[in-house]
Every structure is written in structure tokens, then in C-alpha cells.
Amino acid sequence: MECNNCTVASLKFEIRLEGELNSSVLEQVAEFLERRNIAVTRKENKLQMDEQGAREFLDFCNDLLDPAEAVFRINQEAWKPLSEMEHVFNMEWIDDVIRYERLSCHYQPIIDAEGNIYAYEMLARFQNEDGSTIYPNEIFPAAKSRGRLYALDRVCRMTAVKHAAVLKGEKAFINFIPTSIYSPEFCLRSTTELANKLGVDPQQLVFEVVETEQVDDLDHLKKILAYYKEKGFEYALDDVGEGYSTIEMLADLKPNYMKLDMQYVQGVANDAVKQGLALQFLEKAVEIGSVPLAEGIEERADFDWLKEQGYQLFQGYYFGKPSPAPTKVEGALTL
Known part of the structure; x- marks a missing residue:
């Protein structure tokens, strides 16, 4: 049995909303995601969801939130500014390389x-x-x-x-x-x-x-x-x-x-x-x-x-560059 970290399992996003503006729209955001049939877990000022939910969240909240008061993390890693979430989506190609x-x-x-x-x-x-x-x-x-x-x-x-x-x-x-x-x-x-x-x-x-x-x-x-x-x-x-x-x-x-x-x-x-x-x-x-x-x-x-x-x-290159198959030493060594 393999753990999720060693496989390309679905990413789990956790989003933390802080500040007066973000707190005031937290309920609205959660209701929107639920209407989109996205499973959301709410714990105080935090929302947990999968990657599709995070994409919907970012689209819906782009002009609704104060981004300086919102952070996210994936798979329990370090918190990052919300501005970096789009980059995580753009790097999805790495999943197929590994998978x-x-x-x-x-x-x-x-x-x-x-x-x-x-x-x-x-x-x-x-x-x-x-x-x-x-x-x-x-x-x-x-x-x-x-x-x-x-x-x-x-x-x-x-x-x-x-x-x-x-x-x-x-x-x-x-x-x-x-x-x-x-x-x-x-x-x-x-x-x-x-x-x-x-x-x-x-x-x-x-x-x-x-x-x-x-x-x-x-x-x-x-x-x-x-x-x-x-x-x-x-x-x-x-x-x-x-x-x-x-x-x-x-x-x-x-x-x-x-x-x-x-x-x-x-x-x-x-x-x-x-x-x-x-x-x-x-x-x-x-x-x-x-x-x-x-x-x-x-x-x-x-x-x-x-x-x-x-x-x-x-x-080093004097002896041989990396090659698709094991090769003999290329450098002309007179030892």
C-alpha cells in the first residue's frame, strides 16, 4: 500500500480567510461552492476542498476577497499567499509526467x-x-x-x-x-x-x-x-x-x-x-x-x-557525457 504523498493523488486544498472583509463573505463563498456540488469542509475561518473546488473558489472570489488576508496550502504543507494558487494549477502537467x-x-x-x-x-x-x-x-x-x-x-x-x-x-x-x-x-x-x-x-x-x-x-x-x-x-x-x-x-x-x-x-x-x-x-x-x-x-x-x-x-565530461546506455570511457587516458 502506498501513501498519497508517493502517488499522484488528488490535491487537498486548505484556504484560510482572515480580516473583516474576508470573514464577512465566508458564508457566501461556502454556499456558492456547495451549490456547485463541490464538497467543502468548513472549520472556523478555513475551507477544505479538492483541486476543482479550489479552481471554482479562485474564479468566484477573484474580485470578492482581500487577497492580502487569504492564504492556502496543499497536503498540509506550508501556507502560501493566495496569489500563488494559479501557479499550482498551471503546473498540473507534472502529474502526468509522474503518473x-x-x-x-x-x-x-x-x-x-x-x-x-x-x-x-x-x-x-x-x-x-x-x-x-x-x-x-x-x-x-x-x-x-x-x-x-x-x-x-x-x-x-x-x-x-x-x-x-x-x-x-x-x-x-x-x-x-x-x-x-x-x-x-x-x-x-x-x-x-x-x-x-x-x-x-x-x-x-x-x-x-x-x-x-x-x-x-x-x-x-x-x-x-x-x-x-x-x-x-x-x-x-x-x-x-x-x-x-x-x-x-x-x-x-x-x-x-x-x-x-x-x-x-x-x-x-x-x-x-x-x-x-x-x-x-x-x-x-x-x-x-x-x-x-x-x-x-x-x-x-x-x-x-x-x-x-x-x-x-x-x-566529468572528460571521461564521458551522460548517454542512454552504458558506454566506455571516451577520454584518451594514458595512465
Whole structure:
């Protein structure tokens, strides 16, 4: 059984009307919706209804209410100004992307210091109904506005596991958003069940924390990572230089891999400041027993410098761009 957050269930809107003007028309608004055969639940100055009801509400009340004294929320999330409700309606297309799983994964190689492919990062690619591409900077804001981050993160994880099944022993790095998982035992059960069904060795999967949403609840993140570890999966931390500043915090999380962000990687061979940051990162990784991985490599000089310092894994366009199928390393490495 799946929860409403992980599926594309009908949105539940809650509207709160405040101020003298809005309070005076509250009864009129509720009666109008009921005449339209829209189920409305009224609790003091709040109205609860489905999305169709919210659309009717907005049309009817556009010139009737004081918008500065009205707020709404969906699925018990944060309250928002009424002016943002139209945007939620306009992003309805994200529901079909998730419902019909209009996405696939591309593979980007991760290599070791000898130039062998160690793993692939699984990168989601989304499509409209006509097959045209939807870019990540469109998909994630749309999902967030409609409260679909849980559902989007789940379908991305499941799709990545399916694509990992074709790998021949290489690991698969799978991104996930910690804030989209409210209960590891419940939200991640389907992921582990799918891996078992497809015969994917848990040690083949590396779940990577991405900082699309800043992690504020460290204890919650620790519970998620503990669940992954219990099931035999590995995990990686992305953007470590920004999101996880202290060695104590990193030692507490115990990541199997730490990824150095591309902003510290690109041009590092000739930049003393970046070199200092890269060495500090490497020292942290070694101290807690984590494998250091440099991402975003586009130049041979940067790869050589990082390799010489002791970095063990590498990723970037120099070795290969994301592709629809696992590929060999494109960079001409003479190691």
C-alpha cells in the first residue's frame, strides 16, 4: 500500500480567510461552492476542498476577497499567499509526467585512478507527451509547487534501480532528496523490494544525497542513511564542501563516498585557492574512511593533479557525457 504523498493523488486544498472583509463573505463563498456540488469542509475561518473546488473558489472570489488576508496550502504543507494558487494549477502537467513515468535514465561513467569504469551515475531525463525534453530546472520547481516532490523522487529512484539492473558489476549512483522521505521504513520499502525482484545486489547501489533541498534535520538524514546501510546499500554525500562543514558531522554520517563539487575541481591544476580546498576535502575524506570522488572534470590537467594528490574516483565530461546506455570511457587516458 502506498501513501498519497508517493502517488499522484488528488490535491487537498486548505484556504484560510482572515480580516473583516474576508470573514464577512465566508458564508457566501461556502454556499456558492456547495451549490456547485463541490464538497467543502468548513472549520472556523478555513475551507477544505479538492483541486476543482479550489479552481471554482479562485474564479468566484477573484474580485470578492482581500487577497492580502487569504492564504492556502496543499497536503498540509506550508501556507502560501493566495496569489500563488494559479501557479499550482498551471503546473498540473507534472502529474502526468509522474503518473505515466515519462522519464528514463542516462548513464555517466565514474572512473578509478587507473581509468577503469567503477560506476555510473544515473541521471533522470524527463519527456513531455510529445517526446520533447523537460529540463530539471523546470521539473523540480513544478513538483515542489504542487507538493509532488515525494512522488517525483520515488519514481526517479525506481526508474534508476530498473536501469541499474543492466550493469555488469559496476555500481550505480542514484540521487535522492532527503526531505522527500518522511519515513525511511515506509518510503524506501518499494525501492528495496524492486532491487530484490530484479536481482540487483544491494552493494551495487550507492544512494547519493543531493542538496536540491538543504538538509536542516540531520537526525532525519541519519535515519535514512541507517536504513540504507541496514539493507546493504552504500551512500554518498554531494556538495560536501558546502553542506557538511565539520569533521564531527561527517564522521557521524559515515558516508561511503564524498563528492567534491565541480566548482572546486574545474581549473584546480592552476588555482592555488581551489587546490587548498581540494586538499582539505581530501584530508576529511581520509580521516573518516570515505572514498573521495572529484566530479565535473573536463581537463586532463585537473585529473592528473587530483589523482596525484590521492583522489580515487573521478567523473566529468572528460571521461564521458551522460548517454542512454552504458558506454566506455571516451577520454584518451594514458595512465
